[in-house]
Each structure stands twice: as C-alpha cells, then as structure tokens.
Amino acid sequence: MISRNEAKYIQSLYHKKNRDAEEVFVAEGVKLVAELLNSHAGIKTIYALATWVKHNPEVQNVVTVSESELKRISGFETPNEVVAVIQKKIIANIPEVRGKITLMLDGIQDPGNLGTIIRTADWFGVENIIAANDTADVYNPKVIQASMGSFIRVNIFYTDLKQFLSANAIPVYGSVLNGEDISSVEPPAECLLVTGNESRGIRNEILPFIQKKITIPRVGKADSLNAAIATGIILWKFCKRN
C-alpha cells in the first residue's frame, strides 16, 4: 500500500529539478533493480508487486504495491514489477583522464542517445564521461532505460568543458564533419574524445582545444550520422583489445 503523498513524491522525481533537490532518482524493472541491488547502490525504498517481494525476501525497505499502484508511480507504459527510489552516486573527485580513453560530451540532448552512449562506453571499457552542464541528465528515466544498467558502472561528471580542457593536458580528439578519415587515425593510448550536440556539433569555444579532428566519411546520402553511432565506431577503433 502506497500513500498518496508517497506516490506524488515519486512522480515528482520525473523532473530533474526535484531529483537535484532530493539527490535521488527512480529506476525500475526487474533486471535493473537486481543490478542496482548487486552494485550496493544506495537504495532508499523499493515499491514492488507481491510476486517480486516473494522472490526477494532478503531485500529491505520494500513496500508491496498493487498493479494499479505500480502503474501510478511507473514511468513505463507497461510497468515491470518493481520501482525503486535510489540515492544518486556522488562523484566527489574529478575523474583521472591520464592514461586512458575518456569521452567528453558537448551537450548531447536526446536521452536515448545519451543512454546508448553510456552503454557503448561501458562495452568498450571507458570508465568516465565528462559532460557539458547542458548535456541531458543521466538520471532522466529514459537515459537510465537506454543505458541498460551501464550508468551504474560508468561515471558521468558534469562540468564546464572549457575550464576542464584548460586544466588538463591530454590529447583531445573530436569528431567533426571535415576531419581526418578515422581509418587512418592511429588509436591513441590516452585522449579525451569529444562528441558534439546532435544538431550543432561541437561548440565554437571548444573547437580550438581539439588537436585531432576525425571524421567517419559518408559513402551514401544521409545528412549526418547519429552521435551515438559515430561514438561507437570511434570507440571500437580506439578501445579494441590487441
């Protein structure tokens, strides 16, 4: 049984403003909540159907809810047994960028794109993502869904990119429309790899920091390549095991 106030509180967390103020977010679905439980995330409360509760007797702070109650607090069209309110992970220290490949996102807006980029980074062993402050929120439910649990493992650090780039001496690569063909680019041992916003690309104030401009040449006729696809191709080239 869930109180009206509790339901309202959970619904309020679908807005970034409230997630920021409360320092929590909503994650849902059997598989994702299991991953969060395994990862020792700071789980505040779990709202679940009786079937889920029966299969997870050891889990604490669980409120058993009916299907209609679950529907009311879920962000899915078809809720999947369990909704959890989780403490945000606080990234206290600036991520170390030396000696590895780190992604830098200059304002990716689409939550699906961001989630897919996080999942792709996780596949290729990228530990950290530095994101411009106007990048979509990692705790947006659509980002969480598209990242498929990878947001638990990959750190997203929101900051002023210009300031970050000025303070860190490391090779900076960026994907642009008129750079060097990625086929002939030697994979670096360490770099920041900048991906621009879906429609405007990399901001003018960031471009001067990019030492190596790279491009995935077009063979056919599409206007542009999706930002997550471009990132995936470059990460595969840069992060392959030898």
Add this chain to the structure above:
Amino acid sequence: MISRNEAKYIQSLYHKKNRDAEEVFVAEGVKLVAELLNSHAGIKTIYALATWVKHNPEVQNVVTVSESELKRISGFETPNEVVAVIQKKIIANIPEVRGKITLMLDGIQDPGNLGTIIRTADWFGVENIIAANDTADVYNPKVIQASMGSFIRVNIFYTDLKQFLSANAIPVYGSVLNGEDISSVEPPAECLLVTGNESRGIRNEILPFIQKKITIPRVGKADSLNAAIATGIILWKFCKRN
C-alpha cells in the same frame, strides 16, 4: 481550418492497422516535409501554419491550420509548422541483393533503433533493408523521426526471412555473441548482414543460414551492445570507400 473528421483521420494514422488499410502515413516538421517534396513522394495533403504556407506558395493540396489545430494532429510535443499525409512507397520488386551489402533485420522492435539503423544504412550507402515481418513499422512516426529523412532513400522490404534466405544464394553474415572478431573479418564484396532482435538476438530458424558469424568483442562490462551501434560498426568496416 481542419474538419473534425479530418483531424480524427490523421490521428488514426498513428496506428499501424490504419496506415496499412489506407496505404498512407504521417510525416512532419519543416525539414522532413521539404525533403519529401523534393523527393517527389506522393503527398496527399499538407496541414501547415500560415507562416509555412507563405514560404511555400508553390505547394499544392495545402490546408492552412491554426497552432491549436496543428497541435491536435501532430505526434510531437512541440509541433514544427507542418504535418503531411503521404502515400506509402510501394516496393513492387524484391530488392536485388547480388553485388552489394544489404542489411537484414530479424525483428528489431524499438522504433528509435530501427530509425537509427536506416539512417546509418543511408550514410554508408546501403540501398536495401530486408526486414522480418515482425520488425517495427518503418512508417511508425518514431521511426520516421529517428531516420531523419533516410527512410525516403533506403528501401525496407518486409518478408519471411527464412523463405528469402532459401531463395537467394549470397554470403550471409550475422552479428552474434560468440563469432569471429570483426577486426579480422575481410569486408565482403556482397553479403546479407543479419542483425537480431534487441533481446533475443537472431532467431534459431535463421542461424543455420549464417555462414560467417561475427562479433564485436567486449572490453568492459556492459551486458550487450545496442543493435544499432553494432550494425554501425560493422557497416563502417564493410562499406568504407577504398
């Protein structure tokens, strides 16, 4: 001014059943409608704000609508000036697969994934996609939006894959979890490249047709790679200009 019946008719086209019965679909936004006009698509009716009509005086079959009317017939949260009802493209002949790279989709479900795959195919010069009958509908508004106009140029042919594979003698490649590392696969001059459904992969009945199983090896910890990202990486490797 749009009649109540007309508005109802357009809203009905957000359901596949009605698109199939009427052989039309809805496309919207200034850029996409301009592309459709340029591509000589069979445009039935255009519903547009007065500003759009003023900038496109030569276009026929235009109904001028108010902002609130546009909102009622649009699938977007923020409509973008124009909504068009378009005749579906009828692909009369089975696409020719010899001598080129053709994508084969074994039940991709997510409209965003399908749209991104179409856009990526268009970027790499893939002309045709053969899709299992249970693949998402190319005329789903979310597919159209994610494809960014590429659905106009890339043919999607829905069919029974098993029958198609039995009838066409051509090398068949498939992306699976335990295949040969894509890094060591020689790009073929012609092939069908099969991508499986997001959760179950390639169906058991299709697997025996695959002569070359390929994999993008995991470096990090994600459970799986997004289907569109995997397709993008393989297409880049196979379709690069020399």
